Amino acid sequence: MPGQALVASEVGVDVVAAVDPSGPICVRWGSNLGILWAKHFVGETGPTEIHPDPVAADGSRSTLSRPPPKKRRLQEISMEMPPDPMTMKMLHLQNSIEMKVLKLKKTKTKLEDGEIFGFDSVCRREGKLKDLFQYYTGLKLLRYLALVDFLAPSDDCIAYRKSRHDIKRLALKDCLFLCLYRLRHNFGLKDISMQFGLLLQSSSDIFNAWIEHIYFKFGQLIVWPHRDIIINNMPADYKKEFHTRMIITDGTEITQSPCALALQSQMYSDYKSSTALKCLIGCDPCVSLMFVSELFTGSVSDKEITTNSGFFDLLKALLQRGYLLEGDAGMADKGFTIGNELEKLGLKLNIPPFASSGSQMSPGDTELTQKIAKHRIHIERVISKIKNYRIVFHTIPTSLFQNINQIWAF
Structure with missing residues (x-):
C-alpha cells in the first residue's frame, strides 16, 4: 500500500504503521516515527521528553531521561597581589578611627539622654567603687549633704554673673560638686565643661560664684574654740x-x-x-x-x-x-x-x-x-x-x- 512501511519489533512481531508526516517526532533522534502501536511507548501517547524510547521487549521499565547537568560556576581566581604593609597599616588606622567615631557618637547619645557626670551619677556608682564620692570631692557623702544644707538653704542663694540655660538645669548639689571637683583634682575648665555638659563660660561662672559664696559663708564662722x-x-x-x-x-x-x-x-x-x-x-x-x-x-x-x-x-x-x-x-x-x-x-x-655658734646644744x-x-x-x-x-x-x-x-x- 502506498504510504505503508513494514516495521519489525524486537519481539519478532511484524507491525505495519502508516507513515504520517504530522505524526509524533522522536525527542531523542528527532525523526518522524509515524503512528506506532500504543504499547511500544509509555502512556500510549508516543515519545515524550521523560520517556523518549519505546518499551523494551522483555517488559521492563524504560529508563527515565536524565536532565542535563547544571552549569557550574567557576570560582574566580584572584590574580591580585597581596597589599603591602603600608596599605595594611592605613586600613587598620581607618578602622581604628571609625571605632573611635562610633564611640564618640555613643557618648554624645548618652549625654543627650541625660547621663551626665555629676552628683547623681557618682552616687549611683558609690556602691560599686568604694569611697568614690570622697575621691572626687574630699568629703564623705553625709558631710557633703550637710555642707550643701549650710551653704545653700534655698535655690536663689547663689547669684551667677550671667543667666545661662545650661546653668539653670544644674541643681545646687551639682554646682557645689563641680566646685569641689575642680579644687580636689585641679581639672581645667574645658575638661569640666565636657564632663558636666556645660559651656566653657558657664563652668567658669559656676566655679567663681561658689568660691565667693563659700568664702563669705565660712568667714562668718568662729573656728577658734574656748x-x-x-x-x-x-x-x-x-x-x-x-x-x-x-x-x-x-x-x-x-x-x-x-x-x-x-x-x-x-x-x-x-x-x-x-x-x-x-x-x-x-x-x-x-x-x-x-x-x-x-x-x-x-x-x-x-x-x-x-x-x-x-x-x-x-x-x-x-x-x-x-x-x-x-x-x-x-x-x-x-x-x-x-x-x-x-x-x-x-x-x-x-x-x-637656738644652738650657739661653735658649741653643741x-x-x-x-x-x-x-x-x-x-x-x-x-x-x-x-x-x-x-x-x-x-x-x-x-x-x-x-x-x-x-x-x-x-x-x-x-
Missing part, C-alpha cells in the same frame, strides 16, 4: 608636757609663676628657691584648723606675715572674751621670732632653742627640741591635708590669681 574645749580634747602626751599651748603655728608656701619680672623678684622664696606665695596657718593639738591668713609674696618673712595677717589682733580679741588667759602660749618654728609681741599681750611662745635643749618637734607634727599633718587639694599643690595658673586668696581660705 581654751577649756582645747584642753579637754588634748592628746595625753601633749597635755602632760604642754597643757597651756593652745595653738601650733607654721608657714607654708604654694608655687606661683608670674610673668612680670618685678613680681618674680618680689615672690622669690629663699626657702623654696622659686617664686611662691606664703601664708600663716594655725591648728590646735587635735589637728583642727584654727587660723588661716591671706597669701603674701614669697620674699616676706614669717614674722612680717604674722604681724600683717591680723594674728595678734585676733589673740587680743580672744583674751578680752575669755577664750584665752594670760600665761597661755603658742608653739612655732624657729623662724617665728614673735616672742616680744606675744609678751606684750601676756602670752608666751615655745620655739626650739646642751642635753636639756636637745630634749626640748625633740619634744617640740614631736608635737609640731600636728601642723604638718594639717598642711598635708590642705595640699591634698591639688589646685594649691601644683603651680597656680595666672587665671586663678584674682581669687586665689578665696580659694586658699576655703
Whole structure:
C-alpha cells in the first residue's frame, strides 16, 4: 500500500504503521516515527521528553531521561597581589578611627539622654567603687549633704554673673560638686565643661560664684574654740608636757609663676628657691584648723606675715572674751621670732632653742627640741591635708590669681 512501511519489533512481531508526516517526532533522534502501536511507548501517547524510547521487549521499565547537568560556576581566581604593609597599616588606622567615631557618637547619645557626670551619677556608682564620692570631692557623702544644707538653704542663694540655660538645669548639689571637683583634682575648665555638659563660660561662672559664696559663708564662722574645749580634747602626751599651748603655728608656701619680672623678684622664696606665695596657718593639738591668713609674696618673712595677717589682733580679741588667759602660749618654728609681741599681750611662745655658734646644744635643749618637734607634727599633718587639694599643690595658673586668696581660705 502506498504510504505503508513494514516495521519489525524486537519481539519478532511484524507491525505495519502508516507513515504520517504530522505524526509524533522522536525527542531523542528527532525523526518522524509515524503512528506506532500504543504499547511500544509509555502512556500510549508516543515519545515524550521523560520517556523518549519505546518499551523494551522483555517488559521492563524504560529508563527515565536524565536532565542535563547544571552549569557550574567557576570560582574566580584572584590574580591580585597581596597589599603591602603600608596599605595594611592605613586600613587598620581607618578602622581604628571609625571605632573611635562610633564611640564618640555613643557618648554624645548618652549625654543627650541625660547621663551626665555629676552628683547623681557618682552616687549611683558609690556602691560599686568604694569611697568614690570622697575621691572626687574630699568629703564623705553625709558631710557633703550637710555642707550643701549650710551653704545653700534655698535655690536663689547663689547669684551667677550671667543667666545661662545650661546653668539653670544644674541643681545646687551639682554646682557645689563641680566646685569641689575642680579644687580636689585641679581639672581645667574645658575638661569640666565636657564632663558636666556645660559651656566653657558657664563652668567658669559656676566655679567663681561658689568660691565667693563659700568664702563669705565660712568667714562668718568662729573656728577658734574656748581654751577649756582645747584642753579637754588634748592628746595625753601633749597635755602632760604642754597643757597651756593652745595653738601650733607654721608657714607654708604654694608655687606661683608670674610673668612680670618685678613680681618674680618680689615672690622669690629663699626657702623654696622659686617664686611662691606664703601664708600663716594655725591648728590646735587635735589637728583642727584654727587660723588661716591671706597669701603674701614669697620674699616676706614669717614674722612680717604674722604681724600683717591680723594674728595678734585676733589673740587680743580672744583674751578680752575669755577664750584665752594670760600665761597661755603658742608653739612655732624657729623662724617665728614673735616672742616680744606675744609678751606684750601676756602670752608666751615655745620655739626650739637656738644652738650657739661653735658649741653643741646642751642635753636639756636637745630634749626640748625633740619634744617640740614631736608635737609640731600636728601642723604638718594639717598642711598635708590642705595640699591634698591639688589646685594649691601644683603651680597656680595666672587665671586663678584674682581669687586665689578665696580659694586658699576655703
